[in-house]
Amino acid sequence: MTTVLFAHDGYVSSNSDGIYSDTYNNKIVERYLNIADNVIFLVRTRRFNNEDKKLNRITVKNFNVSGIENFKSLRGILKYRKIIDKVKLEVQKADFIVARLPSDLGFLAVKYAKKYNKRYMVEVVGCPWDSLRNHSFLGKLMAPYYYLTQKETVKNAPYAIYVTNEFLQKRYPCRGQFIGCSDVEIENMDAAVLVRRIKKIKETNMKKLVFGTIGAINMKYKGYDIVIKTLSKLNKEGYSYKYLIAGSGDTSWINSVIQKYDAKNFVTIVPSMPHSDVFIWLDTIDVYIQPSKTEGMPRALIEAMSRACPCIGSDVGGIPELLSDSAIFKKQNHKELQNILRVSKEQLIKSSEINFIKAKSYDKELLNERRTAFYNLFSKRIGG
Secondary structure (H helix, E strand, C coil): CCEEEEEEEEEEEEECCEEEECCCCHHHHHHHHHCCCEEEEEEEECCCCCCCCCCEEECCCCEEEEEECCCCCHHHHHCHHHHHHHHHHHHHHCCEEEEEECCHHHHHHHHHHHHCCCEEEEEECCCHHHHHHCCCHHHHHHHHHHHHHHHHHHHCCCEEEECCCCHHHHHCCCCCEEEECCCCCECCCCHHHHHHHHHHHHCCCCCCCEEEEECCCCCHHHCHHHHHHHHHHHHHCCCCCEEEEECCCCCHHHHHHHHHCCCCCCEEEECCCCHHHHHHHHCCCCEEEECCCCCCCCHHHHHHHHCCCCEEEECCCCHHHHCCHHHEECCCCHHHHHHHHCCCHHHHHHHHHHHHHHHHHHEHHHHHHHHHHHHHHHHHCCCC
């Protein structure tokens, strides 16, 4: 029986009721059974409150968690030596290593995979330079270290999977075997979705469009502030635009932005919802906006496209790979965004059609076939 170790800084909760996570689910775990008979997740653990049933319960057989106490805290730092020892042990026991980057546990797993001559691959899902530079003062100080660490780690990896088709490959090139394969999977795309969307656009009052974004409320790099600022200006010109932000997290920052632009009458915070309800919610808005200051390959944007939703996005990460040039604005540039938001019905219909077709390239079966072929190459190839 072979074992694959997956290393990442995401969280799970393991108790007598089972294993839960807001980061991983059964589909993600099942992917790695294409590599080995057993899957071990080397991730951080914490207690979750699942009273609202929004967490994913992981029920896959041959799956276990090797939990690490949160080391990104003073208490955790004091136990860092024990954490390193645990990473070493888990790497030694495994036959294959999959490190999701950027993450501290991923970087450590690669370090010891090389030391103990274990077959390993990396999954490149984000850019630490962009994310840390847009996080905090401390993040700005840490950004160069993590950028260079990821650059070196990916360059020397024998196998790599990127969630983008171009952006991350250019910034963090790999000398080994690699593919671009998004971790966003769309199921059951129905042509009726496009028909309903076009009908909705034709019946829409263009002065009263409803815009929407999905993401963690407390993350400033998501760029909600630029949308609020822009809509505030447009509404003063006679528009009656609304902006819905769906997600969870501390609302103190976003509330300060709403207050700054006197936006209470047109901005609404929508509580986080089960993933199964996301597509229903996307059908209710008129335009989806991804205004991020940094991104990898945004899941919510692709899901919006799969609902034939007209979409607008900033020029960061994998967003320009998804949207047409006319739907892209320079990050934090409210003047460019303002011009795009003065949109016609014809433009919305065209965007809807283009996005729906583009989303088909993220079909679950298509991506699974591509990813599985690469996993087979990784797990069966000798050496590397």
